[in-house]
Amino acid sequence: MIKNTQSAEFVERSKCINSGSTNLKELSSGFFTEQPLKNFIDNEPWGESPLKYLTYQKWCFVQCLNCTQKFHKYILNPSWMKKCYSEWVTQKAIEKFEKDRGLNSAENLFEKGRHYIIYILCIKNSTTKN
Numbered sequence: 001m002i003k004n005t006q007s008a009e010f011v012e013r014s015k016c017i018n019s020g021s022t023n024l025k026e027l028s029s030g031f032f033t034e035q036p037l038k039n040f041i042d043n044e045p046w047g048e049s050p051l052k053y054l055t056y057q058k059w060c061f062v063q064c065l066n067c068t069q070k071f072h073k074y075i076l077n078p079s080w081m082k083k084c085y086s087e088w089v090t091q092k093a094i095e096k097f098e099k100d101r102g103l104n105s106a107e108n109l110f111e112k113g114r115h116y117i118i119y120i121l122c123i124k125n126s127t128t129k130n
C-alpha cells in the first residue's frame with residue numbers, strides 16, 4: 001500500500017529500450033517540481049496530482065548513440081505505475097478536462113471524426129497503390 005507521504009519509486013533503465021546498448025547520451029534532465037515541468041504537470045488532467053510524490057525526484061531523457069532511440073531513463077516501478085494509471089490518470093479526470101475546455105462539443109467531435117476519416121482514406125490510398 002502506497003502512503004500519501006511516500007516518494008514515488010523509479011526503475012533506472014541503463015540500457016537502450018530498443019537495442020540494449022549502454023551507449024547512452026543524456027539529452028536533458030531536471031526535477032519534476034522545477035519549472036517549466038511543474039507548470040506542465042499542474043495543468044494536466046489528473047485524478048490525484050502526482051506532484052506531492054515527485055518532490056526531489058529527478059527525470060532524465062536520454063538518447064541511444066547506437067540506434068538514436070530516445071527514452072526516459074527513469075520510469076515508475078510496477079507498484080507506482082499501477083497507482084499512476086488508477087489514481088493519477090483517470091478516465092473521470094480526462095472527461096472533466098475535456099468537458100471544461102469544450103473538447104467534447106459536437107463541433108469538435110465532428111472535426112475529430114472528419115480527421116480520422118481523412119487519415120483512414122490516406123492509409124487506404126497508400127496501401128492500394130502498391
Ligand SMILES: [Zn+2]
Binds near residue numbers: 021
Ligand atoms: Zn539503441
